[in-house]
Amino acid sequence: MTESFAPGVRVRDLTVVYRTPAGELPALAGVGLTLAPGTITGIVGESGSGKSTLALSLLNAVQPPGRIKAGSVDIDGLGDVVQLGGDELRRARGRQVGYVFQAAQNSLNPLKTVGKQLLDLGRSHDVADLPALVGEARALLGRMGLDGGRVLDSYQHELSGGMRQRVGIMLALVLNAHLVVLDEPTTALDMITQATILRIVKEVHRERGLTTLIVTHDIGVAAEVTDCLAVMYGGRVVEHGPTTAVLGSPRHPYTRGLIRAIPRLSGDIDEARALPGRPPTLGTIPAEGCVFRERCPLRMAVCDTVDPAPAAYGERTVACHAVGQPVAPAVRKEYV
Structure with missing residues (x-):
């Protein structure tokens, strides 16, 4: 496979809107985020905070009725993916940016074996040596504890949830992508399978020299595998920094x-x-002021009218008017 490198990613002022009967409503509002080359970054937050929309934006894959309204997603070696389209964008997906979907079966065709889907992927990216691609897939599946031959000959319904998740990881890596996005990679998996998936993610990340983004609602997962952590709420990154510091x-x-x-x-x-x-929700995000103010114990008058901008505090950025006020630490020793 072609040699590559761990790219850096710079998301700047990214705004994504969805068309509704009430007009276009923002799912992301001016998001800024940097992924350092070679790191594993986690995104955490409650459902509806914008995590998956941000992840899809890294592939310029937000689907109608959504669209990227403003901002940029600059990836080393690719440029601004928001400006890519057609064949150029298609080649970038899979070849330079691999994506593991939240529900693995959603990325697999139930009418084709995994092996046939692998060959389709190779042909769509003009891979000249398809037998070598199959060999690479077998090797990746073997590293993840699976019988590569059996899996490639199987349909998705013949595989367990954990096996399908590992197939998704294989398909994201087999074209040697060095930026990999995993959307809820451990959702609905038992604890043993979850631990296996996390071990695989860390090993493959290290051995292949990847830049990795993991979307999760599970802070324990983020604590286990990530170097940096971004916390999202209401379509904004409200805190971002080294995982040990944030947690x-x-x-x-x-x-x-x-x-x-x-x-x-x-x-x-x-x-x-x-x-x-x-x-x-999209329809209840306030038009002005802090999006978290209705649930915030530190609410001040300024929170009602001014949306706090992210401010740097050492290695960390925080978007909160009250961040300078002294607060008791909320340390959970399991995650430090």
Whole structure:
């Protein structure tokens, strides 16, 4: 396979809107995020926070009624993918950017074996040596503890959820993509299979020299595998920095609330407290002010009218008017 490198990614002022009867509503509003080359970055947040929309934007794959309205996604070696289209964009997907979908079966054709889908992928990217591609796929599946020959001859319904997830990882890597996006890679998997998937992600990331983005609602997953962590709420990145710092001493009240809501494995189980209220939907995101203010214990008058801009605090960025105020640490030792 062609030699490659771990690319850096710079998302700048990204706005994604969805067309509704009420007009175009923002799913992402001016998002900025940097993925350093060779790192694993996690995105966490409640459902509807914009995590998957941001991930799809890295492939310029937001589908109607959604569209990228403004901003850029600059990837080393590719340029701004928002400006790519047609064959140029098709070649970038899979060849330079691999994507593992949230539900693995959604990326597999139920009418074709995995092997036939692999060959289709190779032909669509003008791979000259298809037998070598099959050999690479077998090797990847073998590294993930699967019988490559059997899996390639199987239809999706003949594979378990964990096996389909590993097939998705194989398809994302087989063309030697060095930017890989995994959308909820452990959802609906048992704990043993989840641990296996996370081990594979870390090993392949290290051995192949990847830049990896993992979307997850599970802070434990993020703590296990990521170097950096971005916390999203209401279509915005509200906190971003090294994982140990974000989880060990969270600055944004939403990050603190997420960590406080995690059930404890020992001690007083009553210490876990759910966040009050519900996250906003497309139709309820406020037009001005902080999107988190209705659920925030640190709400101030300025929060009603001014959307806080991300500000740098050492290696971390935080978007919160109250971030400078002293707060008690919410350290969860399991994640430090």
